[in-house]
Amino acid sequence: MAAESMASRIFVAPIRDRILSPIGSYVGRSVHSAGYTMLMTCEAIIKIPTLLNWRNFCEFLRQCYLAGIQSLPVVFLVGLFVGMILSLQSGLTLMQFGLERFIAEITGAALTREMGPLMTAIILTGRVGSSMAAELGTMSVSEEIDALRIMSINPVRFLVLPRILATVIMMVVLTVFAILIGIFGGALIGQAQIGVSYDMFFKGAFDVITYKDLYSGLTKAAVFGLLISMISCSEGLRTTGGAEGVGRGTRRAVVNCLLYIIMFNYIMDSFIFLFVYGR
Amino acid sequence: MDANGNIVISFENAYKTLSGRNVLDGMTFDVRRGETFVIIGPSGMGKSVTLKHMVGLMRPDDGEVIISDEGEGGRVRYDVSHLKPIQLERLRAIFGYLFQDGALLASLTVGENVALPLFERRLHVFREKYGRRNAENKIWERVREKLGMVDMVHAIDNLPAELSGGMRKRAGLARAIIHEPKIILYDEPTSGLDPVMGTNINRLIRHLQEKLGVTSLVVTHDIDSAYYVGDRIAMINRGRMEQIGTPDEIKNTTNPVVRQFIEGNIEGPLTAGRKH
Ligand SMILES: Nc1ncnc2c1ncn2[C@@H]1O[C@H](COP(=O)(O)OP(=O)(O)O)[C@@H](O)[C@H]1O
Ligand SMILES: [Mg+2]
Numbered sequence: 051m052a053a054e055s056m057a058s059r060i061f062v063a064p065i066r067d068r069i070l071s072p073i074g075s076y077v078g079r080s081v082h083s084a085g086y087t088m089l090m091t092c093e094a095i096i097k098i099p100t101l102l103n104w105r106n107f108c109e110f111l112r113q114c115y116l117a118g119i120q121s122l123p124v125v126f127l128v129g130l131f132v133g134m135i136l137s138l139q140s141g142l143t144l145m146q147f148g149l150e151r152f153i154a155e156i157t158g159a160a161l162t163r164e165m166g167p168l169m170t171a172i173i174l175t176g177r178v179g180s181s182m183a184a185e186l187g188t189m190s191v192s193e194e195i196d197a198l199r200i201m202s203i204n205p206v207r208f209l210v211l212p213r214i215l216a217t218v219i220m221m222v223v224l225t226v227f228a229i230l231i232g233i234f235g236g237a238l239i240g241q242a243q244i245g246v247s248y249d250m251f252f253k254g255a256f257d258v259i260t261y262k263d264l265y266s267g268l269t270k271a272a273v274f275g276l277l278i279s280m281i282s283c284s285e286g287l288r289t290t291g292g293a294e295g296v297g298r299g300t301r302r303a304v305v306n307c308l309l310y311i312i313m314f315n316y317i318m319d320s321f322i323f324l325f326v327y328g329r
Numbered sequence: 330m331d332a333n334g335n336i337v338i339s340f341e342n343a344y345k346t347l348s349g350r351n352v353l354d355g356m357t358f359d360v361r362r363g364e365t366f367v368i369i370g371p372s373g374m375g376k377s378v379t380l381k382h383m384v385g386l387m388r389p390d391d392g393e394v395i396i397s398d399e400g401e402g403g404r405v406r407y408d409v410s411h412l413k414p415i416q417l418e419r420l421r422a423i424f425g426y427l428f429q430d431g432a433l434l435a436s437l438t439v440g441e442n443v444a445l446p447l448f449e450r451r452l453h454v455f456r457e458k459y460g461r462r463n464a465e466n467k468i469w470e471r472v473r474e475k476l477g478m479v480d481m482v483h484a485i486d487n488l489p490a491e492l493s494g495g496m497r498k499r500a501g502l503a504r505a506i507i508h509e510p511k512i513i514l515y516d517e518p519t520s521g522l523d524p525v526m527g528t529n530i531n532r533l534i535r536h537l538q539e540k541l542g543v544t545s546l547v548v549t550h551d552i553d554s555a556y557y558v559g560d561r562i563a564m565i566n567r568g569r570m571e572q573i574g575t576p577d578e579i580k581n582t583t584n585p586v587v588r589q590f591i592e593g594n595i596e597g598p599l600t601a602g603r604k605h
Pocket of ligand 2: 376378429516
């Protein structure tokens with residue numbers, strides 16, 4: 051009896067309290083959080099017809115402007131440099147085999163299938179996801195969300211739907227833009243440092259990009275946009291605990307966005323590999 | 330229980346646990362039609378939580394919160410614990426709610442904030458009444474009227490961030506009464522206001538009650554304001570009502586907890602029992 055309780059004190063209790071219980075509550079919280087996020091997103095999708103209302107459509111356009119147009123400068127710079135880096139790095143390796151004329155193909159394909167959607171998603175996580183989580187979080191802690199509920203204005207329809215839709219659409223638009231800028235950046239390096247002329251580079255890059263590349267890349271972009279906006283809005287709506295809570299919610303939103311983007315990137319890549327390219 | 334039709338809000342042994350604390354701990358009280366019921370008590374004692382239970386923003390873990398409404402189709406009884414979405418919407422339409430810090434939407438101007446409930450929920454009513462052309466003008470007319478009542482017409486085009494706390498609260502009040510509700514909940518209506526504006530708001534609360542017959546619930550720790558606007562005053566302590574009485578009964582109370590609170594003494598049963 052005494053020995054048992056001693057064993058329990060030394061071995062069982064610490065494992066239970068320090069390891070099992072935190073893991074359990076973490077898993078519980080994550081499941082709850084994922085469930086809430088899914089339900090919220092479904093509700094937003096059901097409410098899409100309300101965008102036919104002019105007032106709601108204006109809010110959607112405003113969100114498009116905030117998420118999309120305002121992100122153009124950053125996407126431009128990052129796209130340009132990523133294109134230059136890709137071109138430079140692949141050029142370095144290909145030169146060893148005398149195959150540097152293929153840098154355009156490699157740069158174009160990499161940008162379309164992978165780097166375009168990914169870098170745009172990372173930029174929008176930082177620019178748009180964090181600001182959505184902070185904005186909605188502030189609204190939660192200052193009772194603005196409660197005020198909407200009292201007025202029987204559905205916060206998901208009023209706040210979340212325009213943000214999700216704007217982010218998804220702007221993700222796709224910005225990804226196209228990033229790919230084009232990236233190819234341009236690659237061409238600059240091709241001409242200046244690798245010895246591939248602009249003509250050859252653009253011809254090579256645009257020839258190699260197939261419809262399959264384009265729509266698989268853009269599908270990824272749309273899914274990333276959905277992930278960013280749904281995770282950020284969900285964190286924002288569930289924020290409690292004042293300014294500190296807003297900070298916590300925003301941090302969780304950004305970290306989760308990056309995690310899910312990378313995981314979904316891999317998962318979608320393997321599906322695309324299998325079903326689109328049939329390998 | 331409310332067979333005489335006089336009771337509009339009724340808390341019956343309501344319990345609510347929030348972040349491990351029993352915020353409502355057997356809360357029981359009734360609010361009668363047309364009266365101004367004031368809830369006083371220290372910060373963090375669950376005054377705002379009590380208000381949130383009335384409009385279904387929170388639901389009791391145990392016990393009952395009942396709202397009765399005298400509508401055209403007779404008496405409707407809302408049990409906050411069991412409401413379908415459509416009932417919840419009807420219940421909330423009965424209420425105007427002034428939040429502690431106004432809770433204006435930061436992206437809209439004062440005027441747009443006050444107009445929001447009408448544009449979002451009542452545009453069709455205005456269109457039926459005044460025609461498509463005039464509906465918007467009529468809404469803005471109403472917005473100006475309500476902003477006038479809280480002396481805020483001059484700030485109609487300002488953003489909330491450009492206003493002082495007191496001005497935000499007044500704009501929030503205009504929004505709370507824009508749909509001419511039957512019951513108005515005021516969460517600390519005079520805190521953060523200068524004394525003159527505080528008196529104005531107190532008068533407005535009385536005015537709305539006397540002229541329009543609304544039932545008011547005022548949460549405050551401004552004891553003078555409580556005496557001025559209240560028909561009955563209740564003091565909340567540890568999740569339940571310590572005492573409920575008329576202003577005179579509260580002024581002359583022998584309950585040591587209430588005495589300590591209204592006199593603002595540091596020593597007493599209120600602070601002795603506090604676990605912090
Ligand atoms: N949404 C919530 N989640 C967790 N705890 C809450 C929530 N709302 C209020 N509380 C807690 O309930 C208690 C009472 O809060 P409140 O009703 O706001 O006090 P007050 O009487 O000052 O208005 C506080 O301790 C607060 O921390
Ligand atoms: Mg409060």
